[in-house]
Each structure stands twice: as C-alpha cells, then as structure tokens.
Amino acid sequence: MKTYHFFPVFLMLVAGYVGMHYYAARWLARAFSLSPSAAVWLRFALLAAAFTSPFTMFLRRHYQGPALEPLYAAAYAWMGIILITGFVFFCSDIAAFALRRFGAAGALAQLPRITLASLFLILAWALYGGLRTPDLKEMTISIKDLPPALDGLKIAQISDMHVDSALKLRQFSRIVEKINASGPDLVLVTGDLIDPGIKCDNGMKDIAGKIKSRLGLYGALGNHEYYYGLEKAEDCYKAFGITLLKNSSLDLKDLRLIGLGDIHTEHLTEADVSGILKKAGDHKFTILMSHQPVFYKTIAAAGDYLVLSGHTHRGQIFPFSLFTRLFYPYFYGLYRINNSAFYVTSGCGTWGPPLRWLAPAEIPIITLRAGK
Numbered sequence: 001m002k003t004y005h006f007f008p009v010f011l012m013l014v015a016g017y018v019g020m021h022y023y024a025a026r027w028l029a030r031a032f033s034l035s036p037s038a039a040v041w042l043r044f045a046l047l048a049a050a051f052t053s054p055f056t057m058f059l060r061r062h063y064q065g066p067a068l069e070p071l072y073a074a075a076y077a078w079m080g081i082i083l084i085t086g087f088v089f090f091c092s093d094i095a096a097f098a099l100r101r102f103g104a105a106g107a108l109a110q111l112p113r114i115t116l117a118s119l120f121l122i123l124a125w126a127l128y129g130g131l132r133t134p135d136l137k138e139m140t141i142s143i144k145d146l147p148p149a150l151d152g153l154k155i156a157q158i159s160d161m162h163v164d165s166a167l168k169l170r171q172f173s174r175i176v177e178k179i180n181a182s183g184p185d186l187v188l189v190t191g192d193l194i195d196p197g198i199k200c201d202n203g204m205k206d207i208a209g210k211i212k213s214r215l216g217l218y219g220a221l222g223n224h225e226y227y228y229g230l231e232k233a234e235d236c237y238k239a240f241g242i243t244l245l246k247n248s249s250l251d252l253k254d255l256r257l258i259g260l261g262d263i264h265t266e267h268l269t270e271a272d273v274s275g276i277l278k279k280a281g282d283h284k285f286t287i288l289m290s291h292q293p294v295f296y297k298t299i300a301a302a303g304d305y306l307v308l309s310g311h312t313h314r315g316q317i318f319p320f321s322l323f324t325r326l327f328y329p330y331f332y333g334l335y336r337i338n339n340s341a342f343y344v345t346s347g348c349g350t351w352g353p354p355l356r357w358l359a360p361a362e363i364p365i366i367t368l369r370a371g372k
Contacts, residue, residue, distance in 0.1 A: 017079075020086035021046040027089040031112035046082075053079045053352075060164070061196045069165055072197070073354065077127075080317050080353025084126060087319050088119045122357065126317065129356035131167075133174040134348045136182055137362040142371030143306065144339050147254040147285055150368055155287070156184035156213070157364040159310030160347025162224065163204060164197030168349065173207045175348055175363060180212045182365050186252075187213040189242055190310045191222020191262065191291030195351070200236040208240035215252055218243045220259030220289035222311065224351070245289065249280035256284040258305075263292045270298040277302040293330040293344045300337035306368070307342040314346035318358035 025046045029039035056075035060068075092115040099107050143150075156179045163172050179187065198204060211217050219242040225233035237244045245259025247268075258280050260273065273295050280286070282303035290299075293309040314332040315321020325331045328344075335342040345364050350356060 017082075018047070018050050020082050021050040024082065024085050024089060027093070031092075031115070049078055049082070064197055064199075066166070069167070072165070073167070076352050077354060080126065080130075080355035081123060083317055083320060083353075084122055084355075084357065085119060088115060088122060091115075123355075126355040126357035129360060130350045130354040131171070132361075133171060133178065134361035134363050136178055136365050137345075138182075138365045138367070139334070139343075140367045140369050141306065141334065141341050141343070142369050143285065143341065144304070144370075144372055145285075146368055146370040148370070149254045150285060151370045153255075153368045154183065154185045155308075155364075155366045155368070156182060156187045157190060157308050157310075157343075157345055157366065158187065158193065158348060159190040159291075159308075159345050159364075160192045160222070160313055160351065161349040162192055162195045162351045163349070164195035166202075167354070169198070169203050169207065171349065172204070176207055176210050178363060179365075180210070184213045184365065186215040187211055187217045188257075188287070188289055188308060189217070189219030189237075190289050190308050190345070191220055192224040192310065192347070192349075192351070193219070193222070193240075193242075194228055194233060194236055195224050196228055200232075200239045204236070205239050208242065211241075215255075216243065217241055218245060218250070218257055218259070218289070220245055220291060221262050222291040223262045223265045226262060226265045247276050249286075251284065254285065256280065256286040257289070258286060259289045260291070263290065263294055270295050273298060274302050277305075293328055293342070296330050296335065296337055296340075296342055299342075300340040304339040305341075307340065308364075308366075309342065309344045310347050312344060312346070313351065314359035316346075316350060316356055316359050317353065321359055 022043065025043040029042060034042065053075045056072055060072055092111060096108055096111055099105055161172055163169060219237055234244060243250065245257060246261045249256055249258045258277065260276065261268065277299065286303065286305050288299065288305045288307045290307055290309050292311045299305060299307060312324050312328050312331055315324045330342060330344055332344050332346055343364065343366065346359055346362050348361050348363050
C-alpha cells in the first residue's frame with residue numbers, strides 16, 4: 001500500500017512560500033541598488049505579506065460579507081503573484097549569469113526593467129486566465145463493449161469550481177449557461193464545488209438549480225467539502241439538487257454510477273477502494289467519480305470503468321505544475337489502463353489565487369462511443 005506523507009510536504013511548501021518573499025525582496029534590493037535601510041523595510045513588508053494570505057484564509061472561515069471581499073481577493077491573489085514573481089526573478093538571474101558568461105555584461109543594466117515588464121505582462125495574462133469563463137473541452141472517448149443505448153451519451157463534468165465568493169458565483173453562473181447550451185445527457189460533479197466563504201443559500205442554490213440534463217445531476221465529494229464541513233457540504237449538495245454518491249453506487253438503466261469519498265481525506269486504502277468496487281459489481285457499464293486521480297491501476301484491475309477525476313488543477317500556475325506532477329503521475333488528460341479510461345480535468349475554477357497561467361480551466365464535455 002502506498003503511503004502519503006503530507007506533513008513534510010506541507011512544511012516544505014510553507015518554507016518555499018516564505019522563502020520566495022525573502023528572495024523577491026533580495027532581488028529587488030540588488031537590482032535597483034536600494035539602501036540598506038530601504039532593503040530591510042522591503043524585506044519586512046514582503047515577509048508580512050507572506051503571513052497575510054494564510055491569516056486571511058483563517059479569517060474567511062469566520063467572517064464573510066461584501067465589505068471584506070476586496071481584502072480576501074487581494075490576499076488570495078498575492079499567493080499567486082509571489083509565486084510568479086519568484087519564478088520570473090529566478091529566470092532573470094539565470095539570464096544575468098548567461099550574459100556574464102558569454103561576454104554580454106553590457107546588457108545587464110536593462111535587465112531589471114525588462115524583467116519587471118515581463119512580470120507585469122505575465123501577471124495580467126494569469127489574471128485573465130483565472131477570471132475568464134472556461135471553454136468547453138469536447139472530446140469523444142471510445143469504450144469497448146459499450147451498451148448500444150449509451151452510444152452517443154454526452155456527459156458534462158464540473159470539477160474544482162471552489163465557489164467561495166460573489167465573483168465565483170458569477171463565474172459559476174456563466175459555466176452553467178455553457179453546459180446547458182451543450183445539451184448534456186448527464187452532469188457529474190467531481191468534487192471541490194464549494195469552499196468556506198459561501199453559504200448554500202447565497203445564490204448558489206438558484207444557479208445549480210438551472211443545470212439541465214436528461215438523466216440528472218450527480219456528484220462525489222472533494223477534499224474541500226471536508227474542509228467546508230462534511231455535514232454542511234452534504235446538506236448543500238442536497239439543496240443544489242445534486243444526488244451525492246459517497247462510497248456508494250446507483251443505477252440509471254444501462255449505466256451504473258459510483259462515487260468515492262475523497263480518498264486522501266478519508267484515508268481510503270487501495271483495499272478499501274477495491275472493496276467498494278466489488279460491492280457495486282461490474283456487470284454494467286460503470287462511470288466512477290473519484291476526485292483525486294490515485295489508485296488508477298487498482299481500479300483498472302477491478303473491472304472496466306470510465307473514471308472522472310480532478311483535484312490537480314493541472315498545476316493552476318506554472319511552475320507549480322512541475323511539483324504537482326511529482327505527486328500525481330496521472331496529472332491531466334486522458335489515460336488508458338487495460339480496458340478502463342481515466343480523464344483528469346484541469347477543473348473549471350481556481351483555488352486560492354484567482355489566477356491561471358499555462359494551465360487553462362476547462363469544462364469537459366465527453367461523448368461516449370462504442371469501439372476498441
């Protein structure tokens with residue numbers, strides 16, 4: 001059984017996050033020849049900013065309201081801004097080393113200004129990527145021995161929306177409009193729909209109620225539903241008209257749906273997942289909703305499935321995607337193992353910073369076809 005050591009990873013991420021602030025302050029002081037006292041104040045200001053974002057995450061759990069939304073939005077955005085800033089400054093240092101190495105040191109005087117100009121362009125690009133309504137990603141997946149009645153079945157997947165503010169509500173409303181326009185037969189929610197900061201009755205219920213599909217609306221839990229409060233999240237799903245499957249199954253004529261609880265949050269083992277699948281049976285074509293893209297080989301060994309996942313956000317902000325790949329080998333896209341197909345979406349929203357860079361959001365629209 002594979003064991004995940006999240007606490008050391010958490011400590012590593014915290015150290016890296018704080019370290020980026022120190023690095024950015026040092027880079028700016030060196031690049032623009034700041035006085036020692038100005039460099040100290042800059043370092044202090046950036047380190048204070050480093051702790052503002054996690055404090056805001058704590059505050060948001062207890063206090064919500066329109067007056068606080070700008071503060072929360074700025075603090076969340078800062079997490080993405082400093083990540084991109086650290087990466088751009090690092091690339092600038094590599095460029096400076098190369099210029100010195102190859103005898104072009106005369107160009108170094110302009111490098112800080114070019115670096116800042118590049119940084120502002122990338123940040124604008126990332127902000128646009130995080131706030132825009134994602135495109136539909138239409139694809140066809142061939143399934144061996146697909147029942148004739150399911151040939152052409154169209155599935156819309158909603159994943160990682162992370163609705164936690166009025167801004168995200170408006171974005172979700174536009175996503176629902178796009179899904180309805182595509183005419184899906186089935187809509188599946190693969191977790192992380194809501195986050196602290198929003199209540200079930202803050203317009204979310206009305207928007208979710210507008211989702212149209214011939215076979216209904218079904219969902220499985222993501223890790224953020226547990227952070228939200230499991231019982232509250234389950235009540236929200238019910239209020240939204242989402243039939244929640246938590247380590248359970250449901251039949252829709254020729255189709256069986258299975259929904260897993262969040263594997264890591266519930267500490268489900270490979271044996272647990274195999275037991276859930278065995279209990280559900282495998283005599284019907286089955287779609288499995290599993291928020292986290294893990295235990296795929298175990299699932300494929302248990303039977304033939306179409307598995308829909310999310311969670312990774314495709315990294316959301318480069319270069320964070322490089323580290324996400326290390327922990328999730330099934331990172332993004334369509335995978336085939338034995339006779340099972342697995343699709344990991346980048347998600348249709350953002351968590352934390354309302355930014356996406358080199359990892360666009362999407363709304364998967366999957367059409368099933370019989371084939372090899």
